[in-house]
Amino acid sequence: MNDNTFISIIGISISLLIIMAVTLIAFFHHTKKKIIEKEQEKASLKITHQQKILQTAIAIQERERKRIAQDLHDAISSKLNIISLCTNVLLIDKTINDKQKTALEQILNITTGTLESARKIAHDLLPPILNEFGLKAALQELFEDCSKHTKIAIEDDIEALTRLSKNNQLHVFRIVQELINNSVRHGKANELVVYMEQNETGFVLRYQDNGKGFDVDKINGNSGIGLQNIKSRIKILNGTLKIESTPNKGSQFMIRCNYDK
Structure with a gap:
């Protein structure tokens, strides 16, 4: 070779x-x-x-x-x-x-x-007012009732979510209702701010209290039933949740949801 x-x-x-x-x-x-x-x-x-x-x-x-x-x-x-x-x-x-x-x-x-x-x-x-007059009226009644029975000051600026179905409006109502319950029972807050605005693709809901706050990492790892319920409804609404809180300095919940195409 x-x-x-x-x-x-x-x-x-x-x-x-x-x-x-x-x-x-x-x-x-x-x-x-x-x-x-x-x-x-x-x-x-x-x-x-x-x-x-x-x-x-x-x-x-x-x-x-x-x-x-x-x-x-x-x-x-x-x-x-x-x-x-x-x-x-x-x-x-x-x-x-x-x-x-x-x-x-x-x-x-x-x-x-x-x-x-x-x-x-x-x-x-x-809430019968939800079916009769819509989400905005139901939330305003909820705020008035809460202030009347708990003496919590609530500042609100909410728009009517006209493109949201009645069923999804109920989900939003339950979310706000649960957030208020958490602020009263666990946060011991006496001031709340609720902001809700509709845009072309969906809506934004911002909820803030002056309660005692909590450790966000800890609560995400071991959510109570109330917060789990809120997260579940946000998923159904095709939304996202951002939580900001510091012990003794209140909490803020930012919810962004997109309308179904």
Whole structure:
């Protein structure tokens, strides 16, 4: 074998090795790409499945709220009204003595207070003004009611979300309702600011309180039921949530949602 033949064999061998190496690299790259695509598809299906479960859970929750509100109105409030009416009839009876009158007045006071509580609970569960007059009116009533019962000062600047469906308006109402509950119960706030503005693609909701605040990293890792509920509804609204808070310096929640195309 002369030198030229040997060199040719070496050259051919090296070429074959390069081709094999390139082929193997291409094969592994293609295989890896297919695996990644399958994993992404699986993750997408998982997210879609979780989203459907989430939407179903929220829908069931709202149906249960509606049922309880209806039961409070039909079963409890109606019976309390009958008790109140009968008590008033007995109170105008001239034959009752002072002791009986005092007992009847106590019954009437308790019944009236219980009836008011039942109405408030039913209203919180399913605000009728939301369906009749829309989100802006329902939120303004919520703010007035909150200020009346808790003495919290609420500054608001909210626009009517005219492009939002009634169902999604209910989600926004529940989000604000839950944020207020958290500020009152956990944050011990006495001042709130609620800003809501609609734009071409969606809307922005900014909620701020002067409460005791919290560690954002800690709360993200171990969210309570209230915050989980808020996040769930924001996902349904195709939105994002940004939380800023410092212990003893209040909290701010920035929610941005896009309308469905």
